[in-house]
Amino acid sequence: MGAIRLENVKKTFGTIDVIPGVDLDINDGEFVVFVGPSGCGKSTLLRLIAGLEDVTDGKILIDGIDVANEPPAKRGLSMVFQSYALYPHMTVYNNIAFGLKMAGESKAVIKEKVQNAAKILNLTDYLERRPGALSGGQRQRVAIGRAIVRNPAAFLFDEPLSNLDAALRVNMRLEITGLHQDLKTTMIYVTHDQVEAMTMADKIVVLQAGRVEQVGKPMDLYSNPANKFVAGFIGSPKMNFLGGDYAKKHNCYEIGIRPEHFTISTESGDIAATVKIAEHLGAETYLHINADGVGPMTVRATGEVPLSEHDKIWLTPEPDRIHRFDAQGTALAKQ
């Protein structure tokens, strides 16, 4: 079981409010991703849940029991660190076994559990090696192995993939998702990468300056962002924001249109623009354009588009995909 509930959790460092007060419900077995720009407090929030930082105020309930004043070891959680944080002087076997040894498990039980974890994570051949003799991906797997043998109420991941190269990151992303499907244990995953958030999460928590901006399923956040911050943060390339006359036409302060929600024409349309750079990726084409009266925008077209720099084009936003915002950046109902 691993239902986690945060009630008005606050954290201040000196006079700085890092987390001004967060309420959050995480259901048992859910894969929750905390996402936000660097310095938004997502790692701090995770460390508060882990017990590595003390809360200034508020409650952290794990399966209904307030653990806000318990040491990390008593919370029954496992954590995977960005730096892997393996014990460099121990073999892979001992790294994975350390938590079980601390819990006073018998040698036979430890051996069985470690070997089981090693099998799941393809580490059986490396058990006698030290972390220094492993590749980045293998080290990451050892860190995960160390977490799973303890059979925790929930896994906490602190940007676990950011030290890996791009190709490995995609692999590990799939492995962690697969692990979640197998174990069905609650996972809380911190990242600044919205692609990781979109692909892995059951539920995304978007944070900015220690505040929860929006909580929801990935596609809810994509289709119905609560405000301009979430709209701009979720989705890649970023949403385009247009003010002035375009916004007035829709009775709001600003409108937002995702790069993939335009119809492109070389003859006519709502917005006239000139292509500055065309990035042809084969499956899709990114057009970085300069729109008349608006400025730089990004447009994404499916497949190959025979356009290159200096080409004149016209764009028409898909009407039901236009997001409207007021002057404070809060989303308004779609028209």
Next chain:
Amino acid sequence: MENKQTVLGHIGFSIFAWIVGLLIFFPIFWMVLTSFKTELEAVSMPPAFFDFDWTLENYAEVQARSDYFRFALNSVILSVGSTLVGLLFAVPCAWAMAFNPTKRTKDTLLWMLSTKMMPPVGVLVPIYLVFRDWGLLDTRFGLIMVLFLMNLPIMVWMLYTYFKEIPSDILEAARMDGATLLKEIIFVLLPMAVPGIASTMLLNIILAWNEAFWTLNLTTADAAPLTAFIASYSSPEGLFWAKLSAASTLAVAPILIIGWFSQKQLVRGLTFGAVK
């Protein structure tokens, strides 16, 4: 042209370094040489370098007259003892400062170091009186306490710089794994800091071994280490250079040998954190 100048510069510096090195080494070399001479040759002018009658009689006489091994044993007990007691205090202290710093940690460190700038003679009388009243004069225990307190600031500083290099993530991982504070220090921090602890211990053994002020003032016979052994030759037998040299050679030999074999470790320890 420029290359040639650099090469010449390197040669110049090398020669200079050798001269400085030899100048520093010469007194030790001369002491060792004198210890193998007769008393007459030891004071002869011009001094003989190698063409004298090599003899071991000074060593035999020194051992016969004053029991070298008793002093040596005291030196070992005092230096190793004070270092081990020091570690017991310095490790938790450095751990706290490196991993749980407060805004006053830097000040505390500087304050600790500043105590090393005080001339020890300034506190000789109070400490002597305390020793006298508590019956600690000429006891190994008393001297271990003084030596450990004298070197504690340096031990804390060295361990602190070492611990600072250890990522706190790893200690936090241990905490997540359910390790108590003591287990975290014993099973994770200490094994990772072995090189740092080794060089800290070495340096402190050397410092305690060579410490002459407190060992001379607070001991007479029972707890007297090798410093007192040399000193006993310097005043009443001041003219017997050869025997004094033999005694001094015997006193510095163990630490010189340890120092020689561990110099890599020592240099690394002393410059740790300064260069990465």
